[in-house]
Amino acid sequence: xxxxxKLLEKGLIREAFEYxxxxxxxxxxxxxxxxxxxxxxxxxxxxxxxxxxxxxxxNSEAYYYLGxxxxxxxxxxxxVKQLSKAVKLKKKGEYYNDLGYSYFLLGDYKKALQMYDRAxxxxxxxxxxxxxxxxxxxxxxNYKEAIKNYSxxxxxxxxxxxxxxxxxxxxRLTGQVEKAVQTYKKAISLNPENENxxxxxxxxxxxMGDLDRAVECYKKAVEINPTYxxxxxxxxxxYLDKEMFKQSVKAFKxxxxxxxxxxxxxxxxxxxxxxxGKYEEAVQCYKKASQINPEIKGLSLYNTACIYAIQGxxxxxxELLQKAFEIDKTLIEHAKTDPEIKHLV
Numbered sequence: 001x002x003x004x005x006k007l008l009e010k011g012l013i014r015e016a017f018e019y020x021x022x023x024x025x026x027x028x029x030x031x032x033x034x035x036x037x038x039x040x041x042x043x044x045x046x047x048x049x050x051x052x053x054x055x056x057x058x059n060s061e062a063y064y065y066l067g068x069x070x071x072x073x074x075x076x077x078x079x080v081k082q083l084s085k086a087v088k089l090k091k092k093g094e095y096y097n098d099l100g101y102s103y104f105l106l107g108d109y110k111k112a113l114q115m116y117d118r119a120x121x122x123x124x125x126x127x128x129x130x131x132x133x134x135x136x137x138x139x140x141x142n143y144k145e146a147i148k149n150y151s152x153x154x155x156x157x158x159x160x161x162x163x164x165x166x167x168x169x170x171x172r173l174t175g176q177v178e179k180a181v182q183t184y185k186k187a188i189s190l191n192p193e194n195e196n197x198x199x200x201x202x203x204x205x206x207x208m209g210d211l212d213r214a215v216e217c218y219k220k221a222v223e224i225n226p227t228y229x230x231x232x233x234x235x236x237x238x239y240l241d242k243e244m245f246k247q248s249v250k251a252f253k254x255x256x257x258x259x260x261x262x263x264x265x266x267x268x269x270x271x272x273x274x275x276x277g278k279y280e281e282a283v284q285c286y287k288k289a290s291q292i293n294p295e296i297k298g299l300s301l302y303n304t305a306c307i308y309a310i311q312g313x314x315x316x317x318x319e320l321l322q323k324a325f326e327i328d329k330t331l332i333e334h335a336k337t338d339p340e341i342k343h344l345v
Contacts, residue, residue: 001061004031008038026055030062042069060089067098076105093123101132109136127156131163138170146170161190165197172204180204195221195228202234214238222254229258233265240272248272263293270303279307298328306340318344 007016013035020031033048049066053059067082083099086092100115113136119129134149150167157163168183184201191197202217215238221231236251252269256262270285283304290300305320321344325332335345 001031001034004034008035013039026052029055030059033062034065037065037069042072045069058089060086060092060095063089064092064095064098067102071098071102071105076102080106091122093119093126093129095119096122097126097129097132100129104132104136109140112136125156127153127160127163130156131160131166134166134170138166138173143170143174147174159190161187161194161197164190165194165200168200168204172200172207177204177207181208193224195225195231198224199228199231199234202238206234206238211238211242215242227258229255229262232258233262236265236272237268240268243275245272245276249276261292263289263296266292267296267299267303274303274307274310279311282307298324298326298331301327302331302335305344306338309341309344314344317341321345 003019004016007013007019016035016038017032020028020035022028023031029048029052033045033052036042036045036048046066046069049062049069053062053066056062063082063086067079067086070076070079070082079102080099083095083102086095087099096115096119100112100119103109103112103115113133116129116133116136119126123129130149130153134146134153137143137146137149147167147170150163150170153160153163154167164183164187168180168187171177171180171183181201181204184197184204187194187197188201198217198221202214202221205211205214205217215235218231218235218238222228222235225231232251232255236248236255239245239248239251249269249272252265252272255265256269259265266285266289270282270289273279273282273285286300286303290297301320301324305317305324308314308317308320321335321341325335332345335341
């Protein structure tokens with residue numbers, strides 16, 4: 001296997017196949033399966049490995065590869081079965097790590113953490129396992145442990161951008177926004193072509209009230225990936241906060257083109273249109289929002305009432321406000337301080 005791995009590391013797939021086929025039966029099946037796996041042909045890899053294991057069921061690495069094939073096939077249940085066989089035959093950190101990941105995909109976080117702990121007991125330098133533990137602790141909202149494990153992963157491997165990115169997420173969740181900015185920047189320095197990194201850096205700047213830098217980050221995110229819906233939505237919202245309404249509408253139009261069911265986008269685009277004095281367009285946006293999501297019909301009616309109030313159509317505005325209040329009583333208190341319609345309440 002050492003020779004096969006050397007060839008694969010060099011990207012010499014054809015040479016690896018030739019070497020594998022020259023090996024005696026059944027080892028040729030195992031090696032061919034490994035080469036197919038690394039080539040991305042997981043179905044042929046699966047067929048070769050299953051044939052091999054039917055002859056030699058004592059090879060832990062074959063079960064390990066087969067377990068990873070099932071992971072790629074989005075079948076964590078079968079992955080658990082194969083990887084459990086692997087760790088039974090050989091106690092290896094990487095095997096326990098992937099077994100833990102399989103349990104994670106099944107939503108069994110307790111079992112996943114047990115497997116991850118076993119992995120780091122065997123191999124304390126397995127950075128990806130600490131990273132995986134960080135993900136679980138973040139989902140469990142145990143942010144202290146998440147930060148601890150992400151930081152450990154970075155200490156072991158300081159050139160992995162996702163480690164910094166996910167640490168930044170937890171820093172932001174815990175209100176440590178300046179630390180989040182620094183870790184997002186580090187992730188970007190390692191991989192400057194990831195739209196998610198720029199988007200989250202923009203979110204951190206937004207939290208800090210630095211809307212100009214937030215806009216630049218969101219613009220960079222959609223420049224990298226023009227089909228990045230959340231980047232366009234965030235850009236539209238930030239332009240709205242900056243009272244750059246024309247730019248806000250343009251961004252929201254991009255967003256709804258990518259996600260036609262974003263009711264929030266239509267609501268916020270309607271607000272931008274209203275501020276531009278384009279009342280008919282605003283009303284159409286509010287209508288579209290409530291059609292997509294009937295749960296926000298009260299808000300849509302309320303916003304439409306605001307437009308009629310601005311136009312001096314108070315009777316129509318009152319009618320819509322009454323309907324809005326019947327649907328969502330929380331709007332009543334808000335209306336009492338809303339300068340556009342408080343005189344109607």
